[in-house]
Amino acid sequence: MIRRVARWAVAVLVLGSVGGRSSRAEPPAPGEGPWIRVNQVGYLPDDPKVAVLSGPEALAGTFRVGDFTAEIGPDQGAWGPFAHNYRLDFSAVRGPGRFRVRFGEVESAEFAVGPDAYAAVPDALLRFMQLQRCGDDPIAGEPKCHLQDAIDVTTGEKVDLVGGWHDAADRLKHMITTSYCVAALKLVGHEGAQAEARHGAPLIRKLHPRPDVIYVQVGDDRDHLPPATLWHDDRSDYGWGPGGPRSAWPATGAPEGPKFQNASTGKASLAARCAAASALNGDVEAARSMYRLAKASPGVAMSVPVRAPHYYGESTYLDDMEWGAVELYRATREPEYLADALAYADRAGDDAAWMGRDAHGHYEFFPYVNLGHWRLFEFADEAARARLAGYYRAGLERVRDRALKNPYRVGTPVVWCSTNDVIAFATQAALYEEMTGDASFRGLAAEARDWIFGRNPWGVSFVIGVPEGGVASSRPHHMFHRLAGRTPVGGLVDGPVTRAINESLKFSAFEGDPLAPFQSDFAVYHDEYADFSTNEPIIDGTVSLLLLLDAWR
Numbered sequence: 001m002i003r004r005v006a007r008w009a010v011a012v013l014v015l016g017s018v019g020g021r022s023s024r025a026e027p028p029a030p031g032e033g034p035w036i037r038v039n040q041v042g043y044l045p046d047d048p049k050v051a052v053l054s055g056p057e058a059l060a061g062t063f064r065v066g067d068f069t070a071e072i073g074p075d076q077g078a079w080g081p082f083a084h085n086y087r088l089d090f091s092a093v094r095g096p097g098r099f100r101v102r103f104g105e106v107e108s109a110e111f112a113v114g115p116d117a118y119a120a121v122p123d124a125l126l127r128f129m130q131l132q133r134c135g136d137d138p139i140a141g142e143p144k145c146h147l148q149d150a151i152d153v154t155t156g157e158k159v160d161l162v163g164g165w166h167d168a169a170d171r172l173k174h175m176i177t178t179s180y181c182v183a184a185l186k187l188v189g190h191e192g193a194q195a196e197a198r199h200g201a202p203l204i205r206k207l208h209p210r211p212d213v214i215y216v217q218v219g220d221d222r223d224h225l226p227p228a229t230l231w232h233d234d235r236s237d238y239g240w241g242p243g244g245p246r247s248a249w250p251a252t253g254a255p256e257g258p259k260f261q262n263a264s265t266g267k268a269s270l271a272a273r274c275a276a277a278s279a280l281n282g283d284v285e286a287a288r289s290m291y292r293l294a295k296a297s298p299g300v301a302m303s304v305p306v307r308a309p310h311y312y313g314e315s316t317y318l319d320d321m322e323w324g325a326v327e328l329y330r331a332t333r334e335p336e337y338l339a340d341a342l343a344y345a346d347r348a349g350d351d352a353a354w355m356g357r358d359a360h361g362h363y364e365f366f367p368y369v370n371l372g373h374w375r376l377f378e379f380a381d382e383a384a385r386a387r388l389a390g391y392y393r394a395g396l397e398r399v400r401d402r403a404l405k406n407p408y409r410v411g412t413p414v415v416w417c418s419t420n421d422v423i424a425f426a427t428q429a430a431l432y433e434e435m436t437g438d439a440s441f442r443g444l445a446a447e448a449r450d451w452i453f454g455r456n457p458w459g460v461s462f463v464i465g466v467p468e469g470g471v472a473s474s475r476p477h478h479m480f481h482r483l484a485g486r487t488p489v490g491g492l493v494d495g496p497v498t499r500a501i502n503e504s505l506k507f508s509a510f511e512g513d514p515l516a517p518f519q520s521d522f523a524v525y526h527d528e529y530a531d532f533s534t535n536e537p538i539i540d541g542t543v544s545l546l547l548l549l550d551a552w553r
């Protein structure tokens, strides 16, 4: 990750077999396919359900799921690593029960069908967020980390910025993602999510100690210098001694950084998102002040590079203004906030320009879904509602046009953190359906969700350790795996990137990739500690998946 530099990467030579591969009695031998890919968590009764049968040879015949049988249907042609692909529709299976898809001697991983298929997933995702907590670690216990956060690098003043979450495998804290996580957690109807939002809320308040100040980052890429350690052993030296206080970077509204500079143009993206989070937290006065700051400083606030020229390059702030305004309206019912929200909504419009592209910049559009449109919808008049729905629909249509060209129905960019893109498409489709009743994207959204949980060329769930007993990311780029021998269950990993991106990164080599038959120019994924580009868990994506599962009805 731009924020995640390769210096932690070391070779991992522990190479178990990847379980879950299909076996068959006749050639081709086990390991040579074909394979049946399914969502290993499973399906709700009404969900569209499509497994993908892929392999090196043309196939024909029937498949079965429990008592249900059907033809495997037409060959979808060559794609990715496979010469032949078939889409096995078993939507008629409504459960409840546990099933496998079977074709001859080949069988898929086991999965659930039923109303409770996802019951265990939100708690797992939240356990990962708890593991990421800074200054209060209920899983790793004492000693608590980073209680000296932080010193303002521009004034030398000590400021209390204890709390929040470590961003990923590293130990620094990005307020770009933290602000989103708090706000999005508040929108999830799950008590554990509310508890996690309460953990993050105090830090959001502390980011804004004065009317003109908002902090964008705590710590920086000096975090990535060796040695890699667990949170509480962090000996990084920010100029105040090893293990001393960390740097607090206020957003300046202009390009920022002591050597390399980001391309910041304002404070609004951050301040308005913090306003949304604060309003949702019931901290209305802070929200008002943050929103005023956002209006006074239009533009985007980016993360601050110190040692290397990499940063979160968010390009949009109108979506954040809309979100901040609508949450303030919901909290206060003051009409000027509603008027602002409607105005920003139309200025933001169909701002998800990443939808329909092959690639985009790193966190160029953040959040990946403009949640403001959804939050505003019920307060808009008929004409404005039509526009809001239309903005969502336009992006969904662009992804659909791409997705329909391949058998796995993946239509989102295969860039760094591609799981964010996949989840965002499914979420936007679910919210669009909630707003309009139009279910025309439901099938593709289900297939996007399925991609996350293992219905992908590798047959691996991109949520660490989920489902329990399934074939899921198990050797993530994370210090708790590397140094403590603990699996950070519930973390959503970055997921596949194109081979070109993967090969451009200088992570340490490893040997004997058990997923080698499933790598292609289209996409590469390694369940290896060394590959920080595809197998590092991230807090914002994990929260986005929570939101998707909550929106999925």
Ligand SMILES: [Zn+2]
Binding pocket: 133, 134, 135, 145, 146, 166, 171, 231
């Ligand atoms: Zn910490």
